[in-house]
Amino acid sequence: MKRGQIGRTLVLCVTLIFCVQMAWAQEFRLADRIVEKVKKGEVLNFKVVYHNTGINFAMVLKRGVEEAAKEFGVNAEFTGPVEPNVEAQVAMIENFIASEVDGLAISNVSAEALNPVIEKAINAGIPTVSFNSDAPGSKRLAFFGQDLVQSGRTQAEILVEYMGTKGKVLIFSCDAAAAWSLDRERGVREVLAKYPDIQVLTTVNTGVEEYTAFAAIENALLANPDVAGIATLDAVTTPLVGRYILRNNLVGKIRHVGHDLLPETLQNIKAGATNASLSQDPFKQGYLPVKALYEFIVEGVPLQSVDTGVLRVDEKNVEEYLEKLERGEPVG
Secondary structure (H helix, E strand, O other): OOHHHHHHHHHHHHHHHHHHHHHHHHHOOOOHHHHHHHHHOOOOEEEEEOOOOOOHHHHHHHHHHHHHHHHHOOEEEEEOOOOOOHHHHHHHHHHHHHOOOOEEEEOOOOHHHHHHHHHHHHHOOOOEEEEOOOOOOOOOOOEEEOOHHHHHHHHHHHHHHHHOOOEEEEEEEOOOOOHHHHHHHHHHHHHHOOOOOEEEEEEEEOOOOHHHHHHHHHHHHHHOOOEEEEEEOOOOHHHHHHHHHHHOOOEOOEEEEEEOOOHHHHHHHHHOOOOEEEEOOHHHHHHHHHHHHHHHHHHOOOOOOEEOOOEEEEOOOHHHHHHHHHOOOOOO
């Protein structure tokens, strides 16, 4: 199949998925018990289920959820497994459906595991959306988050800006099998494949525990001392790679582009260890699902997906975000 035909096929597939999901949204019927709660003016109960609540990045999502809950007068709990555990996440959602929550927002790490439980929630009349990591092919009513494949493409393009068009590259992920990681990795590899003199060595799965993840990074870089560029796909590995570069006096020798804006990452950018990092606006990813569910249930506002975008932070604008952090603004 020629490249143009492949492109048209992909567009048709994406369009078909979008049309099917729009049809599901139009067919959705809110549970009678929720309608009655609204008529009586009772407080709505939402569950926002993230796939890895134990990482610092999750705290920015949680802050967005809490801000929206306060603004719209709902009970919205940010919850989920402390470490990636699909079975635990599914069990939680099953319990929330059984306990008759009024709205669900779910971060997807495995379509195979989560799509059936999303369908169960929808069939029970519980409005269900995805956030942070989408659930394509599911019956979710909307998605609030970044185009993850595009964020990977953008990351790779920025990496090439810094390292040039030749050299060896390592990719690091704290959960390489997760849907969000696979999407970002796909975008990175897609762009780097355009450069015949760039060799992507491997994708290293580090896990989420800090000590173990740093050891995996250290081992990979000791085994590949001639690496020219590094792409980190998440908020766990990004600050740790910057830390490794600083500790080993590799600033300017290895080019590094990552994701998310944790305080250590911002400091690493300022120090030159990390060249750039991309934000997906996690505060909005927590805030918007709660807002949208409330407006849909109470005001009848149609649920519509929102792309929270790709924000680049590098040596040119890092001070702005460090100042925001000092003022207590949500940065992540």
